[in-house]
Amino acid sequence: MKFIGLIFAFLMLCSFNLIAQYSENYVSVSSETIDNEIYSVIEMTRKDERVKVKYFADKDLAGRSVYQRYLTWSKNKSIIASCSGTYYGMDNKPVGICIDEGQTVNKAEAAMDALVLVYRTGGIVVTDLKEGNLTVQNGAENLSLNLKNPVDRTKFFLWSKENYATVFQTHLLYYKNKLRVGANGDKELRERRFLAVARDDENKIRYYLINLKGNNTLYNATVKVEGHLKNYTDNIIYIINLDTGAQDYFEVREAQGQVMSEPGFKGNKPLNVSKNLLVFYFE
Amino acid sequence: MSKSVGFFSRPFTPFVLGLLCMGFLSLAFLVWTLNVTPDDYFSDVNDPNTAITCKVNYASVTSDDLENGLWMKKVITTSNNCAVFLTEIQIKELSNALVNNFPDKKDFIQLGLITLLTEQTLQKVKGNLEVYNPDKIKGILDWLSTLNVAAKLDPDNEIIYLSVTDYWFNTLSGKLTEYQKINPDIRYYFKFRYLVQHCNQALYFVNVEETKYEKVKKNLLANHWVHLVQASWSDAKAWQKGVFLLVFLFTMFTYLFTIISFVNKTTLK
Numbered sequence: 001m002k003f004i005g006l007i008f009a010f011l012m013l014c015s016f017n018l019i020a021q022y023s024e025n026y027v028s029v030s031s032e033t034i035d036n037e038i039y040s041v042i043e044m045t046r047k048d049e050r051v052k053v054k055y056f057a058d059k060d061l062a063g064r065s066v067y068q069r070y071l072t073w074s075k076n077k078s079i080i081a082s083c084s085g086t087y088y089g090m091d092n093k094p095v096g097i098c099i100d101e102g103q104t105v106n107k108a109e110a111a112m113d114a115l116v117l118v119y120r121t122g123g124i125v126v127t128d129l130k131e132g133n134l135t136v137q138n139g140a141e142n143l144s145l146n147l148k149n150p151v152d153r154t155k156f157f158l159w160s161k162e163n164y165a166t167v168f169q170t171h172l173l174y175y176k177n178k179l180r181v182g183a184n185g186d187k188e189l190r191e192r193r194f195l196a197v198a199r200d201d202e203n204k205i206r207y208y209l210i211n212l213k214g215n216n217t218l219y220n221a222t223v224k225v226e227g228h229l230k231n232y233t234d235n236i237i238y239i240i241n242l243d244t245g246a247q248d249y250f251e252v253r254e255a256q257g258q259v260m261s262e263p264g265f266k267g268n269k270p271l272n273v274s275k276n277l278l279v280f281y282f283e
Numbered sequence: 284m285s286k287s288v289g290f291f292s293r294p295f296t297p298f299v300l301g302l303l304c305m306g307f308l309s310l311a312f313l314v315w316t317l318n319v320t321p322d323d324y325f326s327d328v329n330d331p332n333t334a335i336t337c338k339v340n341y342a343s344v345t346s347d348d349l350e351n352g353l354w355m356k357k358v359i360t361t362s363n364n365c366a367v368f369l370t371e372i373q374i375k376e377l378s379n380a381l382v383n384n385f386p387d388k389k390d391f392i393q394l395g396l397i398t399l400l401t402e403q404t405l406q407k408v409k410g411n412l413e414v415y416n417p418d419k420i421k422g423i424l425d426w427l428s429t430l431n432v433a434a435k436l437d438p439d440n441e442i443i444y445l446s447v448t449d450y451w452f453n454t455l456s457g458k459l460t461e462y463q464k465i466n467p468d469i470r471y472y473f474k475f476r477y478l479v480q481h482c483n484q485a486l487y488f489v490n491v492e493e494t495k496y497e498k499v500k501k502n503l504l505a506n507h508w509v510h511l512v513q514a515s516w517s518d519a520k521a522w523q524k525g526v527f528l529l530v531f532l533f534t535m536f537t538y539l540f541t542i543i544s545f546v547n548k549t550t551l552k
Contacts, residue, residue, distance in 0.1 A: 093488045107449065108456040108487040150401045150450040151394060154442060157449070273513075 021078040021257040022282035026051055029252060031264045032228075037214035039228050040264030042081050042252055044280060046205040052122025053207075055085060055166045056277040057100035058093070067272045070279070078257070078282040081209055083193060083267065084247040085276040086170045092275055096169025097147075102161045113180060114172035114240045115147065120164060122283070124207070126197065126238050128175055138163075168276070173222045174239035183219045191268070192221035193242040193250060195278070198233040208232065209280065211250060213264050242278065249274040312500075339373045341380045349381070349388050353395030355403045367407040368426045369400065371433035371444070378440050396443050401450040412454075415462040417474035420455055424481050427451055456487040463491055 026047065031040045044051040054073070056066040064072075070082070087095045096110030101120075115134065117125045127134040132146030136159055143159060145152040160167060173181045173194065196208040210225050222239065229236055244250075250267030252260045260266070271277075344357055358377065359367070369377070374396065381392045405412075411419040427448050434444035459479060462469055469475045470491055479489045493501075502511045519527070 089488060090491045090493045091483060091488055093483075095488075095490050104486055106486060106488045107453065108482070108489070109453055110460075110490060111457075150397055150446040151442065153449055153453070154446040 021253060022080055022255055023050070024255050026282065027080055027255070029254070029260070029265070031262060034228070037212060037224075038264035039225075040211040040213070040252075040262070041228075041232065042207075042209040042280070043232060044080065044207040044209075045200065046123070046207070047202070049122065050283055051080065051207065052281055052283055053118055053124045054122070054279045054281065055100075055116075055118040055168065056279070057085075057098050057166060057168055058103075058105040058276065060100070061103065065272075066274055066277050070271070070277055074279070074281075079253055080280040080282055081250075081252045082271075082277055082279040083209070083250040084243045084269075084274045085278040086168045087243050087245065088247070088275045094168060094276055097167060098169065099157075099160045099165055099167040101166055102164040104157060104161070107157065109147070110169055112169050112171045113175075114170050114238070116168050116170060116240065118166040118168075120166075122281075123205075124197070126172070126175075126240060128172055129169075136163075136165075171218070171241040172238060173218070173241055174226055174236060176237075179219075179222060179226070181219050181222050183217075186218040189215035189217060191244050191248065192216050192218065192225075193244050193267075194222070194225055194239050195242055196225070196229055196239040197237045198229070199235045199237065200233065206233065207280065209252075211264055244268075247274045247276070249277070339369065339377055341377055341384075344381060344384075346385055346388065349385060349391040349395055353392075353399050355399055355407070358399065367404050368423070371429050371437075374400070374430075374443065375433070375437055375440060378443065393440075393443055397446045397450075400443070400447045405454065412458055415466065415469060415475075417472075417478060420458070420478050421474075423451060423455060424478065427485075452482060452485050452487040456482040456489045459489045460491070463489075467492075467494075 026045050028043045029041070030043070031038060033039075056069050056073075059065055060069055085094075086098070089095050093106055095106075096112055097107060097115060098105040109129070113129050115127050115129050117127070117136070119125070129147055132148050134145045134147060134156070136143050136145065136156070138159055143155070145156050145159075147153050147156060159165070171181065173179070174196075191214070192212045194208075194210045194212075196210060198206050198208065200206050208229060210229070212221050212225060216224065218241065226236065226239065229239075244267070246269075248267040248269045249271055250265070251271070252265040254260055339358055341358065344353065348354070348357055355367075359369075378392060378396060381396075382389055385392065408419070408423075430444045430448050434441050434448070437444070455478075459475070459482065463475070479491060482489050498514075499511065502508075502514075516524070
């Protein structure tokens, strides 16, 4: 009887391992080495809205760090990938406009064009601050805002508070078929990580999380990644930059939930170093 | 013959050398710290005298003016060198008077007043903000704190106060970021730190950039040894880690060799 019990327990353990964290119909992970550089791509479709995004911008009101918040939140979640989000400054505060679930973290606008809105529904939207045509849903109606206008800025902060919005700012590298970073940009050579969003043939949104393992300037990396993404899509909407500096955290999971150990799928810093976190998960 | 084990005898030689090295390093570090500390580090912030207020005139404002935008020269007709920052009392007075005169144009009035107190006022004081002038910035911050209070006391005009405060804090935090990029030394000035703190408290964080040396210095002073070791190790390249390991092993070997030879000699005696 004990023997049968043991076999049953062993089979249960095996079956738990076999339960997929996410469906490979929605997420595909690939890695390719081109000219001694590893291009790692996580492709996720928003079809059926099962792939979702969550952003942890800062400590919460109770003073729990992003690391602690993530550990608590992720307990019952099927994580696809997680990585550090935007840059942070000397005060350990994010650079640029930043709001965490309606809680304002930083109102000072930085010289970066991408304003990223992460909705509670798991969607992510990027707007070009230079264009000044941010549209947000305010109840039944749409609110069109130009954040260069003082009144609209105030309305935006009030809206984000009422709607528990999560917002952060980062560099817009590619937008509307145009490169937005110049060759005279950040000259530092380092590993680069981007988030690209595109539309597929069915007009559905697709997210691409791309990690470029070689040492590149921001411009070179953008050009390479834009070219590489042509293998996946012809309809890139935008590419934004993700921090690989002081908080170079990056982790990708296989469909079964195991953390991938290949060099192209991990960052150089541990999770507890991350001051903010962009998480892709499956529901 | 007994051999004395003095402080400068062989087993302690590496220890003494280490202490001397640490001493020299600390001295160099101290000299560097003193050099980067500017003279006015401990100076105080002077309160600027911006008490001369402008006379506000709303009698000449027409309905067309409101629709085309409220212009400063229409409202502030005096040509004296008065402070262009209207007080919260003047703003309230102006807003109420215009709303009484044009009750159906409240939105235009609010928009006009916000433009007047933000973009038009900035044009007037632009020259003062071209170069780092802490006293001028302090003056604007003082003005903003009065508007912040007014937002709570005058709910009818709350949007005006909030928008104006937001605009100026955003502009000033951006300016402070620019100033320290042009002249990194100002980051150590007391007045600069005071202004940065003021903006940070209002949640407009000034992006003060920190060099690698400053980061190390900050962590040393704060005794964040674990973080320092972790950060250095993860930042180090493979060859740097290799060199460190070689030096570490060499040091350990030297210690071991010294101790073994000392023990052998003592045992023989």
